[in-house]
Amino acid sequence: MQTIFNESQTKINLMRAFAGECQSRQRYYQAALTAQQKKLIVIERLFRFTAEQEERHAMVFWKLMEQSEGQHIDISCGYPVEVTDDIGQLLKAAEKDEENEACSIYPDFARIATGEGFAEAAAKFRMIGDIEEQHRARFEYYSKHYSEGTLFRSDDTEQRWICLNCGHIHVGTEPPQNCPVCNAERGYFLREAEAAFTSCRELGK
Numbered sequence: 371m372q373t374i375f376n377e378s379q380t381k382i383n384l385m386r387a388f389a390g391e392c393q394s395r396q397r398y399y400q401a402a403l404t405a406q407q408k409k410l411i412v413i414e415r416l417f418r419f420t421a422e423q424e425e426r427h428a429m430v431f432w433k434l435m436e437q438s439e440g441q442h443i444d445i446s447c448g449y450p451v452e453v454t455d456d457i458g459q460l461l462k463a464a465e466k467d468e469e470n471e472a473c474s475i476y477p478d479f480a481r482i483a484t485g486e487g488f489a490e491a492a493a494k495f496r497m498i499g500d501i502e503e504q505h506r507a508r509f510e511y512y513s514k515h516y517s518e519g520t521l522f523r524s525d526d527t528e529q530r531w532i533c534l535n536c537g538h539i540h541v542g543t544e545p546p547q548n549c550p551v552c553n554a555e556r557g558y559f560l561r562e563a564e565a566a567f568t569s570c571r572e573l574g575k
Contacts, residue, residue, distance in 0.1 A: 371487065372486065372487030372488070373486040373487055373488075375437045375438070375488070376437060376438055376441070378486050378488070379482050379486065380479075380482060380483045380486050380488045380491050381435065381437075381438055381443065382443065382445060383479040383482060383483070383491075383495075384431045384434050384435050384491060385431075385435065385443045385445050386445050386447050386479075387427075387428075387431045387475075387476070387479060387495070387498075388428050388431040388432050388435070389445065389447060390447065390449070390471070390475070391424045391425070391427040391428035391431065392424075392425075392428050393449045394421070394424040394467065395421045395422075395424040395425045395428065396421075397450075397452055397464075397467075398417040398418070398420050398421035398424065398464065399417070399418070399421050401417045401452075401460045401464070402414045402415075402417035402418045402421065404455050404457065404460065405417060405457060405460075407455075408455075408457060408557075409555050409557040410457060410521075410557045411534060411535075411554075411555075411557045411558045412521070412534065412557060412558065412559065412560040413457060413461070413512065413516070413521075413557075415534060416508065416509075416512055417460075417464075420464075420505055420508070420509075423501065423505070427498050427501070430494055430498065431494070434490065434491050434494065450463060450467055457516060458513065458516055458517055461509055461512055461513035461516055462509075462513050464505075464509040465506055465509035465510045465513055468502045468503070468505040468506035468509060469503075469506045471499065471502040472499050472500070472502040472503035472505075472506055473503075475499075476495045476496065476498060476499030476502065477495075477496070477499055479491075479495040480492045480493075480495035480496045480499065483495060522544055522545055522556055522559060523543060523544050524543050524544070524561070525543065526543065527542060527543055528541060529541065529542065529543060529561065530561070530562040530563075531544075531545035531559045531560065531561060531562060532559065532560065532561075532562040532565050532568065533545075533549040533551065533552065533554055533558050533559055534554075534558045534559070534560065534565070535549065535552050535554035535558045536549060536551050536552035536554065538550065538551040538552070539562060540559070545559035546559075
């Protein structure tokens with residue numbers, strides 16, 4: 371038997387999820403601004419890219435609360451405070467936050483929604499939890515490169531680097547200090563395989 375939505379824990383959890391995603395979005399935008407100030411554009415883009423996805427997650431949860439139109443929903447939640455200009459700390463904190471959502475929060479919310487008879491909410495919690503795991507892996511990857519000093523260094527002499535500003539491709543163990551085409555600083559470069567749409571060339575063959 372399905373629980374009445376406005377008497378359910380799922381209603382509360384949807385609002386908690388909505389608030390949490392909004393918090394994540396804003397934290398990542400703040401982190402992006404910090405990375406931009408440090409001229410680490412690749413890290414800035416990473417945080418902005420993820421922030422935009424968190425915003426979409428928030429809207430998914432928001433729309434599922436339609437039955438509570440006009441209500442004021444009280445929730446009690448704890449959110450992380452990550453006020454630092456240390457890029458390494460910001461990447462590690464983001465990885466930890468995403469792991470918490472992927473491995474604990476959303477699986478628990480999905481279990482509760484299933485028990486209360488809200489199949490759609492349960493499915494959204496599970497699917498967005500899977501996405502948060504992708505976010506966690508992404509932050510872990512860049513955190514590792516940043517901490518090991520390999521964000522702009524490779525052992526591969528044939529490594530391809532792409533300038534995010536103009537698209538120039540540089541081949542070598544490191545990208546140039548400045549792009550020879552548009553003069554963008556090194557912080558604009560990342561490994562070509564990590565850039566959006568770069569596999570299209572291979573797919574077209």
